[in-house]
Amino acid sequence: MPELPEVETTRRGIAPHVSGRRVVRVDVYDPRLRWPVPADLDARMRGLTIDRVDRRSKYLLLRLGEAALLVHLGMTGTLRIHRDPPARGKHDHVDIALDDGTLLRYRDPRRFGAMLWLARADDGHPLLDTLGPEPFDAAFDARYLWRTTRARSASIKLVLMDNRVVTGVGNIYANEALYRAGIRPATRANRLSKARLARLVDAVRDVLHAAIAKGGSTLRDYVGSDGAAGYFQLDYFVYGREGTPCRVCGTPIRRSRIGQRSSFHCPQCQRP
Numbered sequence: 001m002p003e004l005p006e007v008e009t010t011r012r013g014i015a016p017h018v019s020g021r022r023v024v025r026v027d028v029y030d031p032r033l034r035w036p037v038p039a040d041l042d043a044r045m046r047g048l049t050i051d052r053v054d055r056r057s058k059y060l061l062l063r064l065g066e067a068a069l070l071v072h073l074g075m076t077g078t079l080r081i082h083r084d085p086p087a088r089g090k091h092d093h094v095d096i097a098l099d100d101g102t103l104l105r106y107r108d109p110r111r112f113g114a115m116l117w118l119a120r121a122d123d124g125h126p127l128l129d130t131l132g133p134e135p136f137d138a139a140f141d142a143r144y145l146w147r148t149t150r151a152r153s154a155s156i157k158l159v160l161m162d163n164r165v166v167t168g169v170g171n172i173y174a175n176e177a178l179y180r181a182g183i184r185p186a187t188r189a190n191r192l193s194k195a196r197l198a199r200l201v202d203a204v205r206d207v208l209h210a211a212i213a214k215g216g217s218t219l220r221d222y223v224g225s226d227g228a229a230g231y232f233q234l235d236y237f238v239y240g241r242e243g244t245p246c247r248v249c250g251t252p253i254r255r256s257r258i259g260q261r262s263s264f265h266c267p268q269c270q271r272p
């Protein structure tokens with residue numbers, strides 16, 4: 001499933017090819033995504049220029065004047081740039097043709113993604129309005145996290161994955177950040193000191209930066225390729241490594257379940 005680094009990599013991959021380009025045609029072949037793709041998308045977008053591509057949490061926002069096309073990749077969605085597009089496959093649901101012949105194609109085999117039209121993007125949208133700060137925002141710092149967690153006895157991992165606290169930290173990166181910060185996933189959030197939360201803030205940023213940097217090497221996959229999603233994997237320290245030795249101390253990594261999701265930790269390197 002695309003997490004924040006994959007979405008940011010997609011943004012960086014497509015932005016140079018669509019920014020400043022005018023939309024000449026939109027073909028919606030199958031509107032049945034998580035919510036229906038607007039039937040009149042062609043009429044709304046045709047003739048408008050894509051000013052830039054922004055990301056908010058795991059949503060991409062193609063800005064067209066005061067409007068925006070909001071795109072969520074769901075479980076299996078991809079956006080690709082084609083100069084010489086191959087024939088449409090059965091999982092290619094939306095094509096956006098641009099004035100220089102470029103085609104932006106949305107593919108999504110499982111159709112959990114979304115493509116919605118925001119006529120006035122500045123007015124916000126219910127999907128965006130409740131989101132907390134971005135992990136890279138200055139607002140997400142140790143003081144903020146300390147204040148936010150004082151009344152929360154839930155595990156720090158669940159708090160970290162709560163989009164209202166900080167956006168875009170999914171299961172993989174929550175596990176990895178907690179390892180780097182030396183904090184066990186099940187630790188109650190309100191038991192953590194400000195110093196440990198400061199380490200966690202740094203760890204969240206480090207692990208996301210590392211993943212985005214790794215994604216940079218896949219950017220060419222976003223142009224002209226008709227292959228698989230091409231998502232990239234960090235060399236994880238704990239995620240998916242149950243029973244294998246910790247890369248630092250050799251202790252077997254343990255798995256537990258927190259809020260229905262698999263959690264992984266090293267009992268030696270991570271303290272409650």
Ligand SMILES: [Zn+2]
Nearest residue numbers: 246249266269
């Ligand atoms: Zn260890």
